[in-house]
Amino acid sequence: MRKNTRRDRTLLIIGNGVLGGNVLDLLSWVGFDGQIVVGGRNRTAVEERVNLARLAAYNQGTNPRLAAACVDLDDVDRTAETVSRLRPDIIFNTASVQTYWRISLLPRELYQMLDRPGVGPWLPMHLSPAHRLMTAVHRSGHDSVVVNAAYPDAVNPALQTCGLAPAVGIGNVMNVVPAVRSAAALHLGVDVERVHVRLVAHHYVSNRLPAAGDTGGADYDLRIYVDGTDVTDSADTPALFRLLPTDVRRTRGRAGMYVTASSAFAVLNGLTSATPVTVHAPGPLGLVGGYPVRLSEHGIELDLASACSQERAVAVNEQGQVFDGIERIEVNGRVVFTDLATRTMSDVLGHHCPEFKVEDCHDWARELKAKYSAFEARTGVTGS
Structure with missing residues (x-):
């Protein structure tokens, strides 16, 4: 900047x-x-x-x-x-x-x-x-x-x-980090101010954890710190995750979008800061999925845990995106959907799109919007 x-x-x-x-x-x-x-x-x-x-x-x-x-x-x-x-x-x-x-x-x-x-x-x-x-x-x-x-x-x-x-980007991985941090504090019996985390996770994981208390099989990379010391190995991560839809559950959906706004607020403030600020964010530097990042008015860089290489972090997110319905995003701009995603959209909406090129996204967006509007009309549901 x-x-x-x-x-x-x-x-x-x-x-x-x-x-x-x-x-x-x-x-x-x-x-x-x-x-x-x-x-x-x-x-x-x-x-x-x-x-x-x-x-x-x-x-x-x-x-x-x-x-x-x-x-x-x-x-x-x-x-x-x-x-x-x-x-x-x-x-x-x-x-x-x-x-x-x-x-x-x-x-x-x-x-x-x-x-x-x-x-x-x-x-x-x-x-x-x-x-x-x-x-x-x-x-x-x-x-x-x-x-x-x-x-x-x-x-x-x-x-x-x-x-x-x-x-x-904003939101997604950063939306779930405060809940993971709060759950870690409860699980370890320490004040939340002493706890910090570094989480690499795709949108699918950040969306599922608060609802189900698990990642549904999607990969992630989590490190937990108390007073700056890595205590990940002493934590029962599955038990910690189960606290998200129970002890630290929150309002979600449209009414809960305020937490997404707080994520955006943190990212925008970070980008105007003279000194680096560490937050979590999705899609930094064109990468798939979510990562811990360091922001300032001078630029953006990944802030991964020492035990997690960039190659490992990208692999985690590429595996996670499959759970979100995207098989892969190829370097030539070809986006391929999973069989489940393709079949569901075709069977329910009559929208058959197993893959598309990025430059064709406008045509596919128009078709998908028309198909969904027709679906709402058939089912008698009016969106807002």
Whole structure:
């Protein structure tokens, strides 16, 4: 990231949904040292949300520098012009064709059918807006650090195959780390302030652990530290994991998205810090899955445990993505889904896509959206 004076720093938030709004509020209340611009298709709706954040910030005693911008990612050239004009130091992307939680509005039996193969088969929905944004950023000629919230475990490595990867993601692995840390403190009988962890895990693991208390067979790499000393070998990890859906369970789904916002807040703050900050994040540097990372205004690097090489960490996440419905992401941009994912989407939605090329993601996203909308109409369910 280029150096600048903090008052000149600009953050552009793409998307005016729940997550973008939560992050906007957190940054406004704490006092982001710079300007925050929120971009979305509906200029009036964006302006109203910005005013809401501004007025709420006044109650917290802060006076954030906020602005609204009309940004339609479908218009790549216009988006590139906006990026060139605003020259944001950081762009935080929250846009998806369809939010991940929409299928949770279905009756339980239908939801479980579509949820069984994982998030992977919905990849085009998240990849398409991110692809357009990254194309626009490259066309703008401006060197922004892009932070992607849309399924970064798979979107970022898919975009890496065509040289368009965002710098890092948010959520997912970082969403589960506080719960693992809390469970470790309970399990070991120590204060949580003394406990730190390094976890390498794919989205599938971070999503399953709080629900089931296990990884479902997916691999992971976890190291637990108390007062800086590695105590992993003295912990009963399966017993520790079983505490997640019991003793440290939390509100999940759309209502629980605030923890994802807190992850984004930590990553964005890390990227504006003069000194390195260690957090967890998915999709750093175009890698598949989630890792501990070190962030600062000078850049991003992995912060793996000494016993875990980068090769081991990548292998863990590549194995984990299979549980999430993606067989592999090839270096030539070919994404191959698992048989279960392909069969489920074909049988339930009539959407048959065993594989696709990254450059074709927009067509596949349109088809998948149309198929899912038709499915909702047939089942009498109205999404929001």
